[in-house]
Amino acid sequence: MSKLPDLLRVFDGAHLPQSRNYPQLILITSALSTSSSWLLQHFVRASITNQPGSFYETNRVPQKRPVVFVSFSHDIEFHIQCFRKAGIDLNAFITQKQFIYVDGFTKLFVEAPNEAKSVVYLQSENKLAWLNQILSAIVELKAGDLSPTLIFEGLDILHALGIMTVDEILRFVQDMQEHSGISITSSNSAYRMLTGMSTLAQEQTAYLHALVRRAVAVFSIRPLSTGMAEDVTGTIRITNGGQPCDGRGIVEEGEFHYFLADGNVGGVKVFEKGHR
Amino acid sequence: MQHHPPQHSPLLLNRLLCLKDVSPFVLVLDTPKQTAKYFLLEFIHRNREGSVPGLQIIFLSFETPAGSLDWIRCSSLQFVSCNHLPHKRIHDKVISLLRNDQKSLILVDSLSGVAAVDLVTFIAPLIRPASTLVAISHLPLPGHTALPTPSYAPSATTQLLYLATTIIKLSPKPEIDIDEDDLASDTFLLPLGSNSAQCRLEFLHRRKSGRAVQGSFKFDFTTHTLTFIPTSTTAGDSGGTTEQGDDALLKDLTTFNLGTTEKQRIARDNVELPYLKAQQGDMTGPVVGGAIVYEFEKEDDYDEEDPYEDPF
Numbered sequence: 383m384s385k386l387p388d389l390l391r392v393f394d395g396a397h398l399p400q401s402r403n404y405p406q407l408i409l410i411t412s413a414l415s416t417s418s419s420w421l422l423q424h425f426v427r428a429s430i431t432n433q434p435g436s437f438y439e440t441n442r443v444p445q446k447r448p449v450v451f452v453s454f455s456h457d458i459e460f461h462i463q464c465f466r467k468a469g470i471d472l473n474a475f476i477t478q479k480q481f482i483y484v485d486g487f488t489k490l491f492v493e494a495p496n497e498a499k500s501v502v503y504l505q506s507e508n509k510l511a512w513l514n515q516i517l518s519a520i521v522e523l524k525a526g527d528l529s530p531t532l533i534f535e536g537l538d539i540l541h542a543l544g545i546m547t548v549d550e551i552l553r554f555v556q557d558m559q560e561h562s563g564i565s566i567t568s569s570n571s572a573y574r575m576l577t578g579m580s581t582l583a584q585e586q587t588a589y590l591h592a593l594v595r596r597a598v599a600v601f602s603i604r605p606l607s608t609g610m611a612e613d614v615t616g617t618i619r620i621t622n623g624g625q626p627c628d629g630r631g632i633v634e635e636g637e638f639h640y641f642l643a644d645g646n647v648g649g650v651k652v653f654e655k656g657h658r
Numbered sequence: 659m660q661h662h663p664p665q666h667s668p669l670l671l672n673r674l675l676c677l678k679d680v681s682p683f684v685l686v687l688d689t690p691k692q693t694a695k696y697f698l699l700e701f702i703h704r705n706r707e708g709s710v711p712g713l714q715i716i717f718l719s720f721e722t723p724a725g726s727l728d729w730i731r732c733s734s735l736q737f738v739s740c741n742h743l744p745h746k747r748i749h750d751k752v753i754s755l756l757r758n759d760q761k762s763l764i765l766v767d768s769l770s771g772v773a774a775v776d777l778v779t780f781i782a783p784l785i786r787p788a789s790t791l792v793a794i795s796h797l798p799l800p801g802h803t804a805l806p807t808p809s810y811a812p813s814a815t816t817q818l819l820y821l822a823t824t825i826i827k828l829s830p831k832p833e834i835d836i837d838e839d840d841l842a843s844d845t846f847l848l849p850l851g852s853n854s855a856q857c858r859l860e861f862l863h864r865r866k867s868g869r870a871v872q873g874s875f876k877f878d879f880t881t882h883t884l885t886f887i888p889t890s891t892t893a894g895d896s897g898g899t900t901e902q903g904d905d906a907l908l909k910d911l912t913t914f915n916l917g918t919t920e921k922q923r924i925a926r927d928n929v930e931l932p933y934l935k936a937q938q939g940d941m942t943g944p945v946v947g948g949a950i951v952y953e954f955e956k957e958d959d960y961d962e963e964d965p966y967e968d969p970f
Contacts, residue, residue: 405723413845549771552721553741559723571846587798590846594690595796596721600848607842617839622853624693625726635850
């Protein structure tokens with residue numbers, strides 16, 4: 383039994399661009415105290431299961447879309463646990479060839495990890511090979527004209543660690559975008575990371591602004607400005623990004639509160655401001 | 659710089675969009691809160707129906723993925739992905755696509771990827787006879803101004819402002835919703851209403867003569883309309899606000915009264931100032947209001963090179 387029905391009901395398909403035939407980037411921005419993992423999980427689930435109300439096929443014949451999930455901030459165990467608490471069996475998706483996890487995180491820090499068979503590990507010493515490794519995963523899941531959804535998590539760590547410049551990351555994302563229908567990426571947007579004269583702050587600002595300009599929709603997650611609350615974890619705002627997605631392709635904007643039942647994992651409830 | 663009457667600017671901007679008037683380099687400035695992509699697409703929309711015979715449209719993409727403009731369905735649009743190409747290769751590609759005698763429209767989705775020191779050498783070969791170059795340059799938000807490299811050189815935006823023959827600046831609709839939460843937030847946040855297909859547009863066109871035409875518009879991509887915003891209305895509004903603001907500042911500042919009452923203000927407005935009256939007169943009657951009128955005659959010995967001899 384899913385624990386995300388409220389989320390699906392509130393988003394109800396109308397908040398995202400309807401067109402799926404052109405490369406589109408969706409950006410999720412989050413603060414230090416509000417993780418975006420739960421929203422990434424929602425998009426995985428919406429894409430693979432194509433539940434009523436998921437964003438891809440409103441007013442069309444339902445069509446499931448597999449997912450390539452590229453993470454530079456977590457290993458697969460973290461997400462398996464999170465998805466389990468949300469009522470989703472990630473291993474089943476992997477077995478059904480609906481989901482490929484590309485781990486860019488582990489080999490950045492561990493030289494010889496215990497490699498899981500179902501996971502694609504990006505080789506830290508060869509950045510040029512990353513493109514081919516992810517491309518192979520996309521091709522493996524591609525069914526006819528339908529490209530898989532591509533999700534990037536924690537890309538900003540690459541420029542923070544000096545592994546890639548901001549321009550290289552942006553080119554990397556764009557190259558990958560051209561091979562998938564919808565790409566989703568997350569970025570940190572806390573002002574304490576963006577302000578100041580340090581190179582890191584200036585690069586993070588440039589990176590965030592560039593992603594905003596390339597995205598068709600921006601989901602901004604932030605904590606409550608009034609402090610902690612028992613029944614509200616934070617606020618999510620949906621706005622247009624800088625990229626027009628089609629002739630009328632304006633996302634329906636809105637702002638909601640959400641509540642994570644068990645810290646950053648588990649059930650999620652999204653509701654209109656002022657409601658519960 | 660002398661400005662042209664504002665009523666000319668709506669007509670001129672529409673003519674520029676349809677390429678009936680030539681502006682070799684149109685610079686379009688935007689911010690993360692209001693994208694200029696819709697304005698770039700407006701150029702394609704207005705010229706895709708074959709209104710200009712043989713027109714070639716070349717789209718140089720630095721941040722638009724290939725395939726994401728397919729929905730425009732413009733057969734004369736040639737998409738060039740520039741992400742991995744050196745500038746020389748981009749120039750060669752453009753020249754190979756252009757036919758010499760035909761009109762062309764070259765669109766650049768962002769100049770932000772071009773380093774400040776390379777800007778002029780990148781742009782110059784793209785400005786060609788019978789072609790219009792339209793390029794977007796992204797402005798950072800206030801508080802995020804990047805230092806130019808090297809720091810004593812003019813910034814990229816400054817260089818572009820000097821080069822451009824037409825400058826368009828886009829900003830969100832004034833009625834955009836910024837609530838208290840936005841101001842209190844410690845994260846980067848786009849206000850609701852950002853990056854809409856309807857926005858405000860500031861326009862400045864430099865004519866060959868040196869005169870400039872400028873104006874403000876409401877731009878709507880969904881209906882493809884430009885609505886002129888008369889400057890007199892906004893000037894009047896701001897004048898009134900300033901006067902009221904002055905009064906508020908002066909209140910309780912001293913023990914005596916520095917402000918003006920409404921009655922005093924009306925009385926002051928009704929005072930007829932002599933020099934104003936003199937300017938309004940037709941200067942042909944017997945009273946000429948103290949103006950010195952000198953009519954130059956044939957016999958007058960006027961030496962153009964003598965700075966001290968000025969009969970006027």
